[in-house]
Amino acid sequence: MQHIQFSNLNREKYIERLKTEFFDLVIIGGGITGAGIALDAASRGLKVALLEKNDFASGTSSKSTKLIHGGLRYLKQFDFWLVKEVGSERAIVHKLAPHLVLPEKMLLPLIENGSYGKWLTSIGLKVYDILAQVSGDDKRQMLEKKEALKLEPLLPKKILNGAGYYAEYRTDDARLTIENIKTSLMFGARAMNYATVTDFLYKNEKVAGVKVRDEVSGTDFEIKSNYVISAAGPWVDDLRVLNNSKKGKQLHLTKGVHLVFPYEKLPVKQSVYFDIPDGRMMFAIPRGKITYVGTTDTNYNDNKDKVRTDIADAIYLISAVNNMFPDINLELDDIVSSWAGLRPLIHEEGKSASELSRKDEIFVSDTGLISIAGGKLTGYRKMAERVVDRVVEKLKSEDDTEIKKCFTDKISLCGNDTFKKYKHVKKYIDSVYERIKPDGFSKHDAWFLVTNYGEQTESILERYEKRSEKDNPTKLILAELEFGIHNEMVLNPMDFFIRRTGRLYFDIESITLYMDSVLKEFKKIFGSDDAQLKAWKENLENEIKEHSDFSLNRN
Numbered sequence: 001m002q003h004i005q006f007s008n009l010n011r012e013k014y015i016e017r018l019k020t021e022f023f024d025l026v027i028i029g030g031g032i033t034g035a036g037i038a039l040d041a042a043s044r045g046l047k048v049a050l051l052e053k054n055d056f057a058s059g060t061s062s063k064s065t066k067l068i069h070g071g072l073r074y075l076k077q078f079d080f081w082l083v084k085e086v087g088s089e090r091a092i093v094h095k096l097a098p099h100l101v102l103p104e105k106m107l108l109p110l111i112e113n114g115s116y117g118k119w120l121t122s123i124g125l126k127v128y129d130i131l132a133q134v135s136g137d138d139k140r141q142m143l144e145k146k147e148a149l150k151l152e153p154l155l156p157k158k159i160l161n162g163a164g165y166y167a168e169y170r171t172d173d174a175r176l177t178i179e180n181i182k183t184s185l186m187f188g189a190r191a192m193n194y195a196t197v198t199d200f201l202y203k204n205e206k207v208a209g210v211k212v213r214d215e216v217s218g219t220d221f222e223i224k225s226n227y228v229i230s231a232a233g234p235w236v237d238d239l240r241v242l243n244n245s246k247k248g249k250q251l252h253l254t255k256g257v258h259l260v261f262p263y264e265k266l267p268v269k270q271s272v273y274f275d276i277p278d279g280r281m282m283f284a285i286p287r288g289k290i291t292y293v294g295t296t297d298t299n300y301n302d303n304k305d306k307v308r309t310d311i312a313d314a315i316y317l318i319s320a321v322n323n324m325f326p327d328i329n330l331e332l333d334d335i336v337s338s339w340a341g342l343r344p345l346i347h348e349e350g351k352s353a354s355e356l357s358r359k360d361e362i363f364v365s366d367t368g369l370i371s372i373a374g375g376k377l378t379g380y381r382k383m384a385e386r387v388v389d390r391v392v393e394k395l396k397s398e399d400d401t402e403i404k405k406c407f408t409d410k411i412s413l414c415g416n417d418t419f420k421k422y423k424h425v426k427k428y429i430d431s432v433y434e435r436i437k438p439d440g441f442s443k444h445d446a447w448f449l450v451t452n453y454g455e456q457t458e459s460i461l462e463r464y465e466k467r468s469e470k471d472n473p474t475k476l477i478l479a480e481l482e483f484g485i486h487n488e489m490v491l492n493p494m495d496f497f498i499r500r501t502g503r504l505y506f507d508i509e510s511i512t513l514y515m516d517s518v519l520k521e522f523k524k525i526f527g528s529d530d531a532q533l534k535a536w537k538e539n540l541e542n543e544i545k546e547h548s549d550f551s552l553n554r555n
Contacts, residue, residue: 003459004185008216008491009525014192015214019221021190023049025391026210026223028197028239029231031061032173032377035180036384036408037231042187043411044388044404049223050189051212053196053235055495056181057174060233061377062499063307063341065258065283065294068093068101068169068378082359084131086378090169091133093381097179097413099425099454101171103138104285107272108164109148109155109324114275118142121164128166138167152269154325168271170285173377174499175452178488179413180380186414193489200228200243206368207243216491227391230371234304234342245365251373252347253301257313258294260337260505266291266321266328276320284321288444290336290506293321300342309338314550332550337508339547344373362387381408415454425450432457439472452501459483469517477514478521485525493518493536494543508548515540 025041027034030052038050052058068090094101108125110118125140134140141164148163149155155163181191194215201209201222209224230239234253240246263286271285284293296313311332318330346361360375360383370390375383385406395401419425433446449457463479484490484500496518497511498504504511519533528536 003456003487004182005486006182006185006191006489007486008193008489009485011192011214011216014190015221018049018190018192018212018223021047021049023047023190023209023223023225024227024395025049026051026225026228027231028210028228029059029233029235030056030177030181030191030193031059031231031233032057032177032180032380033061033233033372033375033383034229034231035061035177035184036380037229037372037387038184038189038191039180039187039411040381040384040388040406040408041391042184042189043408044392044406045187046388046391046403048184048189049225050181050184050191051195051197051210051223052191052193053215055193055491055499056191056489057177057499059235060341060344061177062174063256063258063339064173064377065256065285066171066173067104067283067285068171069106082376082379083128085382086376087128087131088133089378089381092409093171093176093378094169094422096409096411097176097416097454098419098422099415099428099450100175100179100413100452101169102425102451103422104168104170104271106166106168107148107152107270108166109152109272109274110161110163111156111275112159112161115279115281116164116275118162125164125166134167140164140166152272154268154327155272156324156326170271170287171377172452172502174502176377176413178500179415182414182488183411191489193495194491197239200367200369202367207365227394228369229387229391230369231387233344233373236344236371236373240363240365240369240371243365243367243369245363245367245369249361249363250347252345253299253304254343254345255298255300255307255313255340256295256343257309257317257340258292258338259309259314259317259335260290260292260508261330261334262336263289263291265330265334266293266325268325272324274324277323282317282320282324284324287506288448292505293317297343304342307340307342308546309340309550311550311552313340314338332552335548335550337505337547338550339505346374360386362390364390384408415456417455419454425454428455428457432461435461436476441472441476445476453483456483456487459487474514474517477510478517481518481521482525493522493540497540498543504543504547508544511540511544 024046025048027037027050038048042048122142143163145160145162196213197210198213199211200207207228213220237251268284268286276282363371372387392403429446429450433443460479460483463482467475469475484496490496522528
């Protein structure tokens, strides 16, 4: 298995390359859209540089519902094109990374006076299957009340009329992002986190590169390129302002919040997609030790760099869950974690947050800045293809360069060398479990490693074997950290605990447990001083409090 070193230990060398090389394309934004564009463009032979002002996937791309799903609710808006495209994409993305995009059956309860009646649901799911080209066991089933209760005993018996049962996929959005970026490196792309674009370079009144501030050293440098794509999500309009091109269509930001509960507090046997009294829909998704629920959809005009879950958001979600599951009585104190993110949608006059289309759009300014916004996590690959096609057209018309067509539907992502189907992933989880079981690890530990890293688990286990810590769980988490620092541009403990491993959301207690060991490892590898370690520790403690403390005196 090929591991390209991708480490902030080489940061100065990377910056030197960015300064001295000439690029076909600079991409601003290290979320899933930018990552997808980097892989698409680099695999077609373009020379690509990707820049992210914070950590990769630190914006919207670590705050989604973490589903690769076909958007059933868009059928209600008659958005057939979107359903067809993202529906078809699910199977493709699953094939590229079956360890990271996992099959997940979804139960859609049919409730008396709910927004989905039996007949409409049956027709809707059938249309969904056809548009999304669903085959075999994944085709929708309509269940009677008794069958639905067998699958999910927590559903409300008195008002339940049956259920739709259909297939979706679950993922870790931040891992999907980093694996796309790492795969783009195999095709020669350059990528850098903590590098802020402060302005554009111009030549003959056309954008010809970017000015960048390195957030680590505080120094400024320039990168020259033929084209610049802004895939900065919620910040797309800020960059259009910088380019003096914010006119016509603009962004409409909406906030989506998710809450996390211990599994025993909300022990759903499987994922449920259900009605709530205000006509919206909500997910409850079990994941290992926890169950998470979401999401909200409210207009947002506040600080884009500090999006938080308000008490009102939490009460809204808890009320909706308690309303659907009569035996469940969740309270604010039961929340163990949460996340809040922004959807960068395209504004449409007179439409509410929930009514706005999830279609992506491309804007090109008079000076040639290409911006892309809107869209869904599931559609990232097609969004990338569309915007790179634009660049390819321009390159062809300007100097008759012949460039390959998109083939990212055939490029397996890092971590997938031999998996052809999900059953191969399950087999690999079993084999990893057999190897780590003698050291006191559980099947869940094996599942966690494989569904995060795929076959890169081998590299982590090799590092684990070489370490000397007495406590095995500490030894394993430090082997993971070592891998993250050397191969995934981890620069600080937040990158590791939040974006690379999802522990802040799905295993928040482990942060407190291993914080000191992780900080000690940073000191050893990066030579971080005590002041830096203290600042990181405070930052982690604040993150834990911010995401899990919903007491009414919360500031």
